[in-house]
Amino acid sequence: MAEAHAEAIERHEAPRGFIRRYLFSLDHKVIGIQYYLLALVSVFIGLTLSILMRLHLVWPQASVPLLDKLSPVGAPHGVITPEYYLSLLTLHGTMMVFFVLTTAPQSGFGNYFLPIQIGAEDMAFPRLNMLSFWVTFSAFIVLVATFFIQDGPPIGGWTSYPPLSAVGGAAGPGMAVGENLWIVSIALFCVASMLGAINFIATTLDLRARGLSLMKLPLTCWSWFLTAILGLLSFAVLLAAGVLLLLDRVGGTSFFIPGGLIVSDKIVPHTGGSPLLWQHLFWFFGHPEVYIAILPGMGVTSHILSTFARKPIFGYRAMVYAMSAIGVLGFCVWGHHMFVSGMSPYSAFAFSILTMAIGVPSAIKTFNWIGTLIGGKIRFTTPMLFAIGFVSLFVTGGLSGIFLGQPPIDLYFHDTYFVLAHFHLIMGVAAIFGIFAGTYFWFPKMFGRMMNATLGKIHFWFTFVGVYAIFMPMHYLGLEGHPRRYSELIDNFLLPLISVHRFISIAAFITGGAQLIFLFNLLWSMFRGAKAADNPWEATTLEWTIPSPPPFDNFAGKHPVIYNGPYEFSVPGATKDFIMQNSAEVVAAGH
Amino acid sequence: MASTTLTPTRPEEAAGIDDTGQGGGGFPPGDFRGGGGWAEYRVPERTYRLGMWFALTGIVMLFAAFTSALVVRKGMSFDWVAVSLPRILWLNTFVLLASSATLELSRRSLRAGSANEFFRWLSATVVLGLGFLGGQLVAWRELAARGVYLATNPGSSFFYVLTAAHGLHLLGGVVALAYVASRARRIALGRARRTPVDVTAIYWHFMDALWIYVFFVLVSWM
Numbered sequence: 001m002a003e004a005h006a007e008a009i010e011r012h013e014a015p016r017g018f019i020r021r022y023l024f025s026l027d028h029k030v031i032g033i034q035y036y037l038l039a040l041v042s043v044f045i046g047l048t049l050s051i052l053m054r055l056h057l058v059w060p061q062a063s064v065p066l067l068d069k070l071s072p073v074g075a076p077h078g079v080i081t082p083e084y085y086l087s088l089l090t091l092h093g094t095m096m097v098f099f100v101l102t103t104a105p106q107s108g109f110g111n112y113f114l115p116i117q118i119g120a121e122d123m124a125f126p127r128l129n130m131l132s133f134w135v136t137f138s139a140f141i142v143l144v145a146t147f148f149i150q151d152g153p154p155i156g157g158w159t160s161y162p163p164l165s166a167v168g169g170a171a172g173p174g175m176a177v178g179e180n181l182w183i184v185s186i187a188l189f190c191v192a193s194m195l196g197a198i199n200f201i202a203t204t205l206d207l208r209a210r211g212l213s214l215m216k217l218p219l220t221c222w223s224w225f226l227t228a229i230l231g232l233l234s235f236a237v238l239l240a241a242g243v244l245l246l247l248d249r250v251g252g253t254s255f256f257i258p259g260g261l262i263v264s265d266k267i268v269p270h271t272g273g274s275p276l277l278w279q280h281l282f283w284f285f286g287h288p289e290v291y292i293a294i295l296p297g298m299g300v301t302s303h304i305l306s307t308f309a310r311k312p313i314f315g316y317r318a319m320v321y322a323m324s325a326i327g328v329l330g331f332c333v334w335g336h337h338m339f340v341s342g343m344s345p346y347s348a349f350a351f352s353i354l355t356m357a358i359g360v361p362s363a364i365k366t367f368n369w370i371g372t373l374i375g376g377k378i379r380f381t382t383p384m385l386f387a388i389g390f391v392s393l394f395v396t397g398g399l400s401g402i403f404l405g406q407p408p409i410d411l412y413f414h415d416t417y418f419v420l421a422h423f424h425l426i427m428g429v430a431a432i433f434g435i436f437a438g439t440y441f442w443f444p445k446m447f448g449r450m451m452n453a454t455l456g457k458i459h460f461w462f463t464f465v466g467v468y469a470i471f472m473p474m475h476y477l478g479l480e481g482h483p484r485r486y487s488e489l490i491d492n493f494l495l496p497l498i499s500v501h502r503f504i505s506i507a508a509f510i511t512g513g514a515q516l517i518f519l520f521n522l523l524w525s526m527f528r529g530a531k532a533a534d535n536p537w538e539a540t541t542l543e544w545t546i547p548s549p550p551p552f553d554n555f556a557g558k559h560p561v562i563y564n565g566p567y568e569f570s571v572p573g574a575t576k577d578f579i580m581q582n583s584a585e586v587v588a589a590g591h
Numbered sequence: 592m593a594s595t596t597l598t599p600t601r602p603e604e605a606a607g608i609d610d611t612g613q614g615g616g617g618f619p620p621g622d623f624r625g626g627g628g629w630a631e632y633r634v635p636e637r638t639y640r641l642g643m644w645f646a647l648t649g650i651v652m653l654f655a656a657f658t659s660a661l662v663v664r665k666g667m668s669f670d671w672v673a674v675s676l677p678r679i680l681w682l683n684t685f686v687l688l689a690s691s692a693t694l695e696l697s698r699r700s701l702r703a704g705s706a707n708e709f710f711r712w713l714s715a716t717v718v719l720g721l722g723f724l725g726g727q728l729v730a731w732r733e734l735a736a737r738g739v740y741l742a743t744n745p746g747s748s749f750f751y752v753l754t755a756a757h758g759l760h761l762l763g764g765v766v767a768l769a770y771v772a773s774r775a776r777r778i779a780l781g782r783a784r785r786t787p788v789d790v791t792a793i794y795w796h797f798m799d800a801l802w803i804y805v806f807f808v809l810v811s812w813m
Contacts, residue, residue, distance in 0.1 A: 012632055026632075121632060122632055124634050124638045124642060125634075125639075125642060126632060128642075194646075194649045197645070197649070198642050198645045198646050198649070199642070201641075201642075201645050202638050202641045202642040202645060205641060206634065206635070206637065206638040206641055207634065207638065232645060232648060232649050232652070233648070233649075233652050234652075235649075236649045236650070236651075236652035236653040236655075236656060237652055237653075237655075237656040239653060239656075240653050240654075240656035240657050240660065241656065241660075243752070243756075244657075244660060244752070247741070247748070247752065251741050251742055251748075252741065252742030253741060253742050253745075253748040254670075254742075254745060254748070255660065255664060255745075255748065259670070271668075271670045272664075272668035272669065272670035272671075272745060273664070273668070273745075274663060274664060274667045274668065276667075277660055277663050277664060277667070280659075280663065281656060281659075281660060284656075
């Protein structure tokens with residue numbers, strides 16, 4: 001059948017050796033899975049750290065077995081010191097933001113499915129792709145190494161604000177070698193992300209199948225493409241900031257360290273630097289980073305909602321424009337992280353207006369997601385549940401952003417648990433729900449087996465209810481003025497809040513434990529799950545036209561031709577309730 | 592972005608267009624087969640150029656960040672000390688501009704089919720590139736001799752950061768040029784793709800322009 005095709009078929013086969021095939025592979029699918037597994041390891045490290053923090057907050061004297069082996073200084077007899085709490089916090093944030101939220105949805109799923117969804121055989125630059133992964137992996141190793149040095153990981157938080165992050169060991173445990181390693185890790189991560197972004201952009205622009213115009217791209221591809229642009233532009237700035245910070249620490253420069261600074265009773269021999277300069281550079285990266293984490297989740301959610309509502313996505317173009325607008329605006333709002341930095345009220349006003357403006361495209365997206373669901377013949381599969389959960393969390397987390405985006409309100413809320421609740425819901429958990437949705441949705445394609453649906457639904461309900469139970473009460477803590485990053489509740493005004501903290505901690509333990517269901521389901525289904533058909537979800541995009549799992553060269557040397565949009569569900573007059581993107585015969589009937 | 596023009600929107604139109612995607616650079620696909628017997632995966636030259644332009648976008652952002660840091664750091668403090676720039680920087684600038692010229696001469700020779708000329712001008716470019724880097728080191732030594740080091744004052748910090756960041760990127764360009772030069776004969780004889788030549792040329796000229804920019808920043812803000 002395929003041999004009769006007029007075009008020359010040029011099949012490519014996988015290298016045979018284990019190392020070239022699975023370790024230093026040039027295959028985008030293997031690299032995608034490598035990224036995914038890296039994120040999986042990271043997310044469980046990050047989760048464990050947060051469990052330890054929740055434990056310490058409500059039972060500060062609790063002794064954690066084996067923790068004193070890992071860090072005799074940070075946790076003598078297994079009891080976490082306040083400084084070690086900050087170390088855990090730093091590593092939790094860094095792990096989650098960089099190695100989970102940036103890695104899994106973009107580099108993981110993007111690598112695996114972008115080439116397939118656009119009908120390409122691989123990413124544009126496979127060697128660069130492999131390099132990106134291994135640089136990311138070394139960044140991970142450098143970061144994890146901070147656990148095993150004398151005074152533990154840095155305590156500067158994932159934002160690593162100077163001057164304390166710039167003055168070395170005087171600023172506390174982990175701020176000597178640990179902080180250097182942190183910067184090196186992040187710098188490596190920046191380089192890897194930029195290399196990856198170049199690959200994504202070139203692939204999307206140049207390797208699309210015939211007939212696949214930009215406006216026929218699945219929204220997942222649009223989100224990966226836009227995310228890559230954001231990453232390319234923003235990680236470069238973080239890299240520059242990291243270089244300057246490292247020079248302040250090891251080169252004696254004063255980019256960020258002001259004059260006359262006294263740390264631990266000693267004058268720091270620097271002059272004239274500006275700690276705010278770091279904040280500007282950092283948040284110029286940091287805010288787009290939020291969208292780097294969430295945009296792929298938006299893409300996956302749109303994709304899955306349409307597929308399981310058996311309806312075309314509501315307002316495809318509006319979705320594309322909204323995502324683009326979010327990307328552009330994301331570069332104009334970094335100042336809203338710095339309202340309390342003493343910035344001019346006029347600047348704050350401008351940043352505030354621009355921040356509010358992001359509400360418009362966000363509302364368009366939410367409106368369209370709901371519009372997609374209305375009147376649909378909804379199939380409540382596990383990926384669909386997580387996609388709907390994404391919408392829910394996106395709305396909940398987004399609404400608190402409207403509070404925080406206003407300078408007078410933010411003056412009060414800044415650095416309280418309200419902020420914690422906001423960004424965990426929208427950036428953390430919503431993006432994680434995007435990852436879960438993508439995992440349940442694409443697992444059959446990636447591994448050729450179905451994940452267990454019952455376990456998936458149990459996992460969903462525990463997680464969905466759990467994250468609300470964890471993060472909703474944090475709004476209340478914030479309203480009460482509870483500051484972030486406190487390791488124990490010893491102030492009088494905080495003591496009455498201990499019961500709220502207990503509730504949150506117990507909810508966190510249960511929700512964290514429920515993730516083991518996911519882990520079990522994932523690993524078990526890889527080997528024991530029911531065999532997956534080529535198109536188990538009756539979806540329309542190109543990855544479902546090829547075997548599960550796909551062959552090494554994806555389309556077996558053929559070049560798919562695209563006739564239809566990505567979300568042709570329930571087209572009147574069509575034989576089935578979905579039309580594949582490369583299905584030629586229905587073009588006349590459908591349009 | 593003119594991306595919509597890159598891929599035809601309608602299959603009917605696409606059918607009429609010759610698939611320029613295969614064998615960029617005018618070489619028959621047979622030339623790209625690897626030694627292992629399997630056809631090697633290749634994308635069109637156009638894609639490599641596109642990738643290079645986006646890589647350069649990232650580099651622009653890196654230097655934009657350094658520049659904005661310089662502007663802010665200078666504007667927000669009272670300890671700024673101007674660094675009087677070593678005179679050799681003008682000579683270095685001339686050397687780098689000359690290297691862009693020789694690179695273009697080498698590409699012209701390649702188009703004219705003259706393998707020896709191609710290699711000769713390419714080598715000249717490598718030598719000029721190394722000459723520029725050597726000249727930058729001389730500039731650093733001159734500042735050091737004056738007692739101006741990285742941490743001496745904020746101006747000198749930025750001088751070293753900007754010149755080092757540019758120098759490292761240019762060093763990458765020299766390595767790429769040396770790689771191209773090592774394959775010059777095969778490229779000229781059509782046994783290897785010309786893609787590395789074109790992509791390296793984009794990078795090299797851009798590094799040239801970037802130096803002009805960095806030099807301009809140093810001259811006007813120091």
